[in-house]
Amino acid sequence: xxxxxxxxxxxxxxxxxxxxxxxxxxxxxxxxxxxxxxxxxxxxxxxxxxxxxxxxxxxxxxxxxxxxxxxxxxxxxxxxxxxxxxxxxxxxxxxxxxxxxxxxxxxxxxxxxxxxxxxxxxxxxxxxxxxxxxxxxxxxxxxxxxxxxxxxxxxxxxxxxxxxxxxxxxxxxxxxxxxxxxxxxxxxxxxxxxxxxxxxxxxxxxxxxxxxxxxxxxxxxxxxxxxxxxxxxxxxxxxxxxxxxxxxxxxxxxxxxxxxxxxxxxxxxxxxxxxxxxxxxxxxxxxxxxxxxxxxxxxxxxxxxxxxxxxxxxxxxxxxxxxxxxxxxxxxxxxxxxxxxxxxxxxxxxxxxxxxxxxxxxxxx
Amino acid sequence: xxxxxxxxxxxxxxxxxxxxxxxxxxxxxxxxxxxxxxxxxxxxxxxxxxxxxxxxxxxxxxxxxxxxxxxxxxxxxxxxxxxxxxxxxxxxxxxxxxxxxxxxxxxxxxxxxxxxxxxxxxxxxxxxxxxxxxxxxxxxxxxxxxxxxxxxxxxxxxxxxxxxxxxxxxxxxxxxxxxxxxxxxxxxxxxxxxxxxxxxxxxxxxxxxxxxxxxxxxxxxxxxxxxxxxxxxxxxxxxxxxxxxxxxxxxxxxxxxxxxxxxxxxxxxxxxxxxxxxxxxxxxxxxxxxxxxxxxxxxxxxxxxxxxxxxxxxxxxxxxxxxxxxxxxxxxxxxxxxxxxxxxxxxxxxxxxxxxxxxxxxxxxxxxxxxxxxxxxxxxxxxxxxxxxxxxxxxxxxxxxxxxxxxxxxxxxxxxxxxxxxxxxxxxxxxxx
Numbered sequence: 001x002x003x004x005x006x007x008x009x010x011x012x013x014x015x016x017x018x019x020x021x022x023x024x025x026x027x028x029x030x031x032x033x034x035x036x037x038x039x040x041x042x043x044x045x046x047x048x049x050x051x052x053x054x055x056x057x058x059x060x061x062x063x064x065x066x067x068x069x070x071x072x073x074x075x076x077x078x079x080x081x082x083x084x085x086x087x088x089x090x091x092x093x094x095x096x097x098x099x100x101x102x103x104x105x106x107x108x109x110x111x112x113x114x115x116x117x118x119x120x121x122x123x124x125x126x127x128x129x130x131x132x133x134x135x136x137x138x139x140x141x142x143x144x145x146x147x148x149x150x151x152x153x154x155x156x157x158x159x160x161x162x163x164x165x166x167x168x169x170x171x172x173x174x175x176x177x178x179x180x181x182x183x184x185x186x187x188x189x190x191x192x193x194x195x196x197x198x199x200x201x202x203x204x205x206x207x208x209x210x211x212x213x214x215x216x217x218x219x220x221x222x223x224x225x226x227x228x229x230x231x232x233x234x235x236x237x238x239x240x241x242x243x244x245x246x247x248x249x250x251x252x253x254x255x256x257x258x259x260x261x262x263x264x265x266x267x268x269x270x271x272x273x274x275x276x277x278x279x280x281x282x283x284x285x286x287x288x289x290x291x292x293x294x295x296x297x298x299x300x301x302x303x304x305x306x307x308x309x310x311x312x313x314x315x316x317x318x319x320x321x322x323x324x325x326x327x328x329x330x331x332x333x334x335x336x337x338x339x340x341x342x343x344x345x346x347x348x349x350x351x352x353x354x355x356x357x358x359x360x361x362x363x364x365x
Numbered sequence: 366x367x368x369x370x371x372x373x374x375x376x377x378x379x380x381x382x383x384x385x386x387x388x389x390x391x392x393x394x395x396x397x398x399x400x401x402x403x404x405x406x407x408x409x410x411x412x413x414x415x416x417x418x419x420x421x422x423x424x425x426x427x428x429x430x431x432x433x434x435x436x437x438x439x440x441x442x443x444x445x446x447x448x449x450x451x452x453x454x455x456x457x458x459x460x461x462x463x464x465x466x467x468x469x470x471x472x473x474x475x476x477x478x479x480x481x482x483x484x485x486x487x488x489x490x491x492x493x494x495x496x497x498x499x500x501x502x503x504x505x506x507x508x509x510x511x512x513x514x515x516x517x518x519x520x521x522x523x524x525x526x527x528x529x530x531x532x533x534x535x536x537x538x539x540x541x542x543x544x545x546x547x548x549x550x551x552x553x554x555x556x557x558x559x560x561x562x563x564x565x566x567x568x569x570x571x572x573x574x575x576x577x578x579x580x581x582x583x584x585x586x587x588x589x590x591x592x593x594x595x596x597x598x599x600x601x602x603x604x605x606x607x608x609x610x611x612x613x614x615x616x617x618x619x620x621x622x623x624x625x626x627x628x629x630x631x632x633x634x635x636x637x638x639x640x641x642x643x644x645x646x647x648x649x650x651x652x653x654x655x656x657x658x659x660x661x662x663x664x665x666x667x668x669x670x671x672x673x674x675x676x677x678x679x680x681x682x683x684x685x686x687x688x689x690x691x692x693x694x695x696x697x698x699x700x701x702x703x704x705x706x707x708x709x710x711x712x713x714x715x716x717x718x719x720x721x722x723x724x725x726x727x728x729x730x731x732x733x734x735x736x737x738x739x740x741x742x743x744x745x746x747x748x749x750x751x752x753x754x755x756x757x758x759x760x761x762x763x764x765x766x767x768x769x770x771x772x773x774x775x776x777x778x779x780x781x782x783x784x785x786x787x788x789x790x791x792x793x794x795x796x797x798x
Contacts, residue, residue: 036535132416136438136779226529227601236424236527236783328602329529331780332438 013090021258024317025052031321059254062247067130070244074128079245079252081121086259089115093266094169096276096305097178097296107168108160111267112153115222118260119145122231122241125253129244137240140332141231144221147339148228152218154347155211158354159271162205172275175199177282177289178296195289196281200274205357211350212272214343216316219264221335223257226324230332258317265316266309273312276305390415393432393444413441416779420449424527424783427793429767431774431782440782443774445767450797458757462722463489463563464699466757471557473761474795476519477512479505479552480737482561487642488733488744489563492725495697499644500688501565506643507681508551508560509735510674511578514585515544516738517667517674524664524787525596528605533592540588543581550574563723564698565691579682582675589671596664606660610773610785613658620769623762624740626789629666630658636736650677660788667790697723722752732760739763739790763796 026041026049033040041048066075092107104110119142126138163171173179177195184190184204191198202208221228232240242253269275280288293308294300330338379386393415414435420428428449434442454473458466463485470481483505490497497505522537545555551574552560552567560567596602612622617630627634635652637645653669655662692698695714704711727750734743740762749755770789774782 032532036532037539038535132414136416140438229529230780236418236780238423325532327530328525328599328605329780330601331605331778333778334604 010091013095014087017087017090017259017262018255020262021255022052022056024258024262025055025254027318028321028324031318032325035322035325056251059251060248064247064249065244067244069130071128071130074124075244076249078121078125078128079249079256081124082118083121083252083256083259085114085117085121086256086263089263090259090266092168093263093270094172094276094305095266095309096302097169097173103169104167106166108156108166108171108267108271111168111263112149112156115260115263116145116149118256125245126241129241131244133237133239134241134243137231137237137243140237141224141241143332144224144228144230144335144339147336148218148221148343151214151339151343151347152222154344154351155215155218156267156271158211158347158351159201159208161351161354161358162201162208168270168275172270172277173296175201175204175274176277177293178277191281194281194283195277195293197274197279198281199277200272200279202272205354207350207353207357208272210346212268214347214350215268215272216319218339218343219268220320220323221339223260223264223320225261225320227327227329228335229324229329230335261317261320262313265313265320268316269309269312274308276309278304278308389432389444389446393434393442396442396444418782420446425786426523426791428797429786429791429793431786433774433779433782435779438778438780440774440777440779443771445771447764447767447793448797450793452798454798455757455759458754460753462719462752463754464718464722466753467561468557468559471559472794473759473798474516474737474739474742474763474792475557476792477509477516477738478556478558479508479512479548479560480516480735480742482559483509483643484733484735484737484742485744486561486563487735488731488746489723489725491733492729492731492746492748493563493697493723494725495564495692495694495723497565497692498689499686500569501690502643503681503685504566504570504690505561506645506648507578507678507685508548508558509643510677510681511544511547511551513674513738514671515541517671518544520667520738520787520790521592521664524784524790525602527783527787528602530599530602536588536592540585543585547574547578547581550577562691562699564694565689569690575682575685578678582678582682586675589668589675593668603661605781605784606664606788609660609781610663610777610788611657611659612769612773616772617658617769620772621765622740622769623765624736624738625653625666625670626663626766626769627740628652628654629662631656636734636741640734642733642735644681648677648680660784663788663790720752724748724750724752726750734760737762739792739795740766742795759798761795761798763791763793764798767791767796 029051030040041051044051044054066072089111091102092104092110094103094107122141122145123138126134126141129135160166160171163174165171174181174183176183176199177192179192179199182190183192183199197203202212220226224231231237232242237243242250245253278289278292280292282289293304294302416433416435417430418433419425419430425431430446430449432444432446433440454469457469461469467482467485470485471478473481518537518541522534525533548558549555551570552558554560612620612626612630614631617627617632622630623634631654633652633654636642637650638652650673653666653673655666691701695704695710695718699718700711700714705715725746725748727748729748730746732743732745734741741760742762743760745756745758745760746754747756766789770785770791773785777785
């Protein structure tokens with residue numbers, strides 16, 4: 001558990017997120033360029049690699065404008081609230097078996113709770129800007145995030161019920177070759193020694209595939225990403241709640257948006273996609289799973305675990321980008337209808353199925 | 366409980382045309398609307414808000430200003446304000462010769478400059494009684510249809526972008542870029558072409574250009590089909606456009622809608638078919654209509670019109686006749702360069718055309734309309750026998766179409782406004798003239 005001192009781990013985490021955001025913004029621009037038959041940034045550095053660094057530098061050097069009629073305290077505090085809530089969520093994420101900022105017993109609950117604070121920041125930004133478009137954006141973001149927290153939370157619960165713990169480290173551990181308990185595929189076939197994708201939650205319990213999809217859709221809405229980016233709908237609300245922000249404060253909101261995408265990607269990977277375990281299974285003499293992972297507690301275990309979970313999270317972020325540049329935006333009433341009439345009942349149904357499956361397991365064992 | 370009195374003077378102090386602003390807000394306040402807001406005891410939660418969407422707004426297609434009275438996200442009342450791009454084009458026409466006015470028409474509907482050129486030329490030719498050679502007519506028709514595709518492409522991109530899918534905009538702009546290349550070859554200019562001349566065209570078009578158009582058309586057909594496929598199954602896009610902004614047949618006629626917006630409401634009116642000009646009577650094409658009258662119908666009509674335009678262009682390319690490109694009448698049109706360079710009379714005629722221009726007989730009054738991409742684009746010209754019109758009134762389709770917009774905005778959501786504006790497709794350069 002203490003391969004690295006706590007302070008170092010926190011610093012690495014923060015620096016990593018900052019660097020990740022640079023890469024993610026660059027990736028987003030390249031992905032959108034690829035979809036739109038363009039080249040994307042090409043001028044600054046080789047293949048435009050330094051473009052986002054230059055952009056961030058520009059944003060940091062710009063004057064931080066506070067509108068004359070804005071509520072100054074709210075306006076200044078809002079980016080901090082948004083940023084802190086997302087980054088505090090990252091603290092409880094286990095990047096690999098021994099690479100957690102703060103290993104909490106109730107890690108999942110903590111993340112769900114702290115990330116919800118984000119919406120208060122959005123509301124503060126929208127209200128404090130004293131701008132009609134920003135206010136409308138804040139209004140929409142509150143109703144949206146409140147309604148999508150429910151299906152997201154219920155689907156996570158449906159998965160958590162299968163593990164019987166809220167500790168993200170244990171959840172992750174239960175989905176691989178190092179699981180203390182036997183990993184049963186579809187409840188019959190013991191795949192503990194095989195590992196890989198077959199031991200992932202969504203394949204062991206097929207109803208969790210639907211749960212994962214619901215969580216993915218809800219997480220898009222929670223991150224205010226297209227097709228649910230109505231709080232910052234650039235066609236009608238110009239850019240919604242962060243319309244009046246510029247310079248450093250805008251950079252922070254921007255960073256928080258990308259960090260949030262990463263966070264939900266990590267969370268989905270931990271709960272549904274096998275955590276920090278390798279996707280490659282042991283196939284007879286080809287012990288792919290053993291070759292690509294290390295014993296928890298060793299350096300190899302931490303390194304392999306970090307690699308796999310980051311790859312899974314990046315895949316989710318890329319999917320977010322792909323969707324953003326392809327789909328149109330839903331209208332606010334359609335969005336709420338989708339949450340309350342489709343996703344929430346489905347999430348409850350899955351919750352019930354999880355309960356039944358767990359009951360059967362208990363009676364069998 | 367007493368109804369709260371909306372007093373705009375307390376809230377805003379407009380500096381720009383204060384009387385006009387007051388009139389706009391008063392009109393908004395006094396407007397009767399059929400939107401049900403179901404408020405019995407005033408507005409205790411203060412959910413009402415007046416929002417100025419535009420004129421500086423990225424999605425209003427230029428400088429359209431929509432003053433919206435909102436109840437939450439719902440639009441209760443809407444008043445449109447136009448004129449932010451008013452340049453007095455009609456007045457300018459009175460001080461220019463007919464030919465000198467041509468570049469101004471480019472800048473009206475700047476998405477399809479060629480149609481405007483042609484519309485103006487046809488009106489002047491009708492006034493002055495000039496016969497245009499057949500080749501010029503065929504080439505004009507060809508360019509008009511290319512302009513129609515170009516305008517509809519921009520509309521398709523922006524409307525889908527307004528509903529949130531940004532990539533579509535880039536895809537249609539790529540095709541428009543190819544169209545600009547075609548216009549570069551066809552007319553020597555990419556954007557504001559001014560290639561049409563009174564009595565014909567500026568210069569002839571090479572066969573290689575026509576081949577180039579044919580090649581592009583083949584690629585474009587595939588691209589168009591792929592877009593259709595993408596949008597036809599896109600549930601989010603369909604939800605955003607189906608049953609949004611419904612205009613009935615009767616309303617469409619009452620509001621004087623023209624062009625695709627009118628045809629999407631089930632009125633089969635198309636100047637190309639019912640008052641054929643140029644060579645449209647010799648071409649085989651359908652007038653696309655839809656009965657639904659919502660944004661989806663307007664999308665489908667424009668999309669199918671592009672297909673019809675492709676059909677028309679193919680027929681045109683196959684049958685462009687050989688011959689002159691300008692009428693051989695030095696009193697009515699510019700003399701050819703050969704004449705100017707090698708004969709005294711030619712040079713004098715050229716001077717006279719530039720200085721005085723074509724002079725329709727005194728007292729002649731004509732109105733000629735074409736089916737521009739946006740609808741009926743008409744020029745009403747009154748001549749006093751000199752080289753510039755005594756009065757030139759332009760009937761611009763964007764302006765008339767905006768009248769329907771106010772009606773369909775009411776009762777919609779804020780998010781719909783941009784889709785609605787997109788579906789009506791106004792170009793403010795033309796609406797404000």
